[in-house]
Amino acid sequence: MSKTVVEQAGPVAGASEPVVSEQIVVRRGKLAAMREAGSAYPNTWRSDHQCVDIHARFDDMDDQTLEQYTDPMRVAGRMMAHRVMGKSSFVKLQDGSGQIQLFLNRDVLGADVYNPTRKWDLGDIIGAEGTLFRTRAGELSIRVTHIETVSKCLRPLPEKWHGLSDVETRYRQRYVDLMVTPESRDTFRQRSRIVSLLRQGLEERGFIEVETPMLQPEAGGAAARPFSTHHNALNMELFLRIAPELYLKRLLVGGFERVFEMNRNFRNEGSDATHNPEFTMVEFYQAYADFNDAMDTTEGLMRSIATTLGCEQVEWEGVDINLTQPFKRVRLDESVFDRRPDLRGHANDKALLATVCMQVIPDFKPLITWKAGHYLLALFEELVEPELLQPTFITHYPVDVSPLARRSNDDATVTDRFELFVAGREMANGFSELNDPDDQRGRLVAQAQAKAAGDAEASGVDEDFLRALEFGMPPAAGVGIGVDRLVMMLTGQHSIRDVLLFPHMRPEQ
Incomplete structure (x- = not known):
């Protein structure tokens, strides 16, 4: 045999x-x-x-x-x-x-x-x-x-089921895993419940669910390498979406003031404990709101779901996470300065930040297109991110790494943007939306130049999106929450493959 x-x-x-x-x-x-x-x-x-x-x-x-x-x-x-x-x-x-x-x-x-x-x-x-x-x-x-x-x-x-080889078989033959592993069935029932509660929570807040294209002529809305395909009848290149953001903003322009989409995104990247090339996010956008409102909504959604499921305090990645307490809010630059006081006052000193990155980050390889904000973010990811165990909003990301976020009124070098971290992992990303069409054009052009210079994760210029902004988009805030990671946290799973029914795998040999 x-x-x-x-x-x-x-x-x-x-x-x-x-x-x-x-x-x-x-x-x-x-x-x-x-x-x-x-x-x-x-x-x-x-x-x-x-x-x-x-x-x-x-x-x-x-x-x-x-x-x-x-x-x-x-x-x-x-x-x-x-x-x-x-x-x-x-x-x-x-x-x-x-x-x-x-x-x-x-x-x-x-x-x-x-x-x-x-x-x-x-x-x-x-x-x-x-x-x-x-x-x-x-x-x-x-x-x-x-x-x-x-x-x-x-x-x-x-x-x-026991041992590493059987773990891989569980992912490849999920149908058998579900037959014989009650814990797996419970996890996916819980996932269904969490998705339902996300929808319910947004609908109760006045958001309507919409659907936007998965095949897009210009991949935008995030920094990621897209999958590409060819449409024979139209003889044009199309991309599987990396995010629905630019289309959801078009709906704000059209007059829908609160929208959300439970969406599948596709990014041409590797797989690890928290990444899969195909994954689920919920993105929601609210007119006449800013990033503070968005943080409040995000925190409220997560806490209400955890309360309904009876898991306000969960153990995840060896951390006892408390979702009943208010989530901390810390500026990105300040979080770096707390670890490196010598950098305080030098958030825009590209040369100094690059030197420190070379000293503290193993095998550091910056792109030629990087600006000061990229180096500051790299230091944050190395020095701060792993230590963010309890739910923490990191705010005020540099403009250099936030091409779609509104500039802060108090400091034009940073944006009204946040990311939520739990147990050292990113759970959500949101910001006050940039609705100035001229500022947005300039940033998309810079992205296109970075793409031409070799940045595979940079996006191009979406002219139709810019045209929509020229019709006038109300001030707004938007958020994307990683559904797979939220399920991981609330069910105590350590790998994204344990919350995806059919994770991507290498071909069987």
């Missing part, structure tokens, strides 16, 4: 490769018999109960009342365990909500139906009907009067 077949089948405790191969052969033999009988993969079974509902309704019912309840229960799910005891057997059935025990008896079902060796394998999807009772051990069960195979499982299920 080839190695590939073993990996696809999944590890089986105590089994050698030939045993796995034999199991598949045996299962296919059973499928062949089903085909011959005309019963392979039917679509006739209909359930009327789920396991979680049965337990919720009947677990606390006393035995006498339960014996008098004779309404039949029709359930369906995957056979996760099968314990044979002569002419009786117990089956653990798992549906999308949970598990329930089935009791099978040969005298009730008939010898032909009951024969467990000939009929069923672990992993088979079955339908069963019967009445409820409680076993001597006190477990709520269904005494089956009818059972049938709904879908044949041709590959043996793994008994355990």
Whole structure:
């Protein structure tokens, strides 16, 4: 048997490769018999109960009342365990909500139906009907009067997941992971709940949900390398969006004053514990608001979600995070000066900042287009960012690294921009939006020049966006929150792959 077949089948405790191969052969033999009988993969079974509902309704019912309840229960799910005891057997059935025990008896079902060796394998999807009772051990069960195979499982299920190689298999074969790992199912149910609460929180604040293009003629709204493609009919190059920002701002121009999008973004970059080339963000924009309002909304959303889920205090990356306390707000330059007092008053001294970067950052390689703000940001990322454990807003980013943010009224070299950090990881980015079309053109032109000079993450000039600004965009604030990282924090997961159903992986060898 080839190695590939073993990996696809999944590890089986105590089994050698030939045993796995034999199991598949045996299962296919059973499928062949089903085909011959005309019963392979039917679509006739209909359930009327789920396991979680049965337990919720009947677990606390006393035995006498339960014996008098004779309404039949029709359930369906995957056979996760099968314990044979002569002419009786117990089956653990798992549906999308949970598990329930089935009791099978040969005298009730008939010898032909009951024969467990000939009929069923672990992993088979079955339908069963019967009445409820409680076993001597006190477990709520269904005494089956009818059972049938709904879908044949041709590959043996793994008994355990352990070790690094199995972790990779969990990501590649998420469908198997979800079958056998309750914690994974719980994480993705929690993810769904968090996304729903994000939508609910924004809608309660008067935001409307919109959709903007994923294929864009100009990749903008963030500093990232895009994926490109070609539209044959129009004979033009298009880009998968790196952010929806410029289109959401167009909607502010059009008169929608509070908008949000739960969006998929695509960035042509590597994968690590917090990055995946395809990821989810929620971006929202509010007219007649500034970055202080945006920070308030961001903090309020996160706290309300955590409160609803009962996880205001969570452990993440070895840090006990408290989401009940007000989030700190610290200027970026001041956070650097606190670690390097010798730089205070020199935030715009490019030469000095570059020298310090060379001294403190291993393998430091700046781009030729960098300005003072780029070096200051590099020092922040090296000296400060890893130490931001409790929720902290870092504010007033340099103009040099914030091409879409409004300049501060008090200092034209910085912007009214913030990023939120928790456990040393960026969670959100927002700012007072730049609505001066002339200032915006100048910054986009500078970005285009940096792109031409070799900065793969710089954007070009979006003329239609500039035209929209010339019609007049109201003062506004916008925020992007990383949904995947928010889910990681609230569920205590350490890798983004654990909160993505199908993370990107290298091809199997």
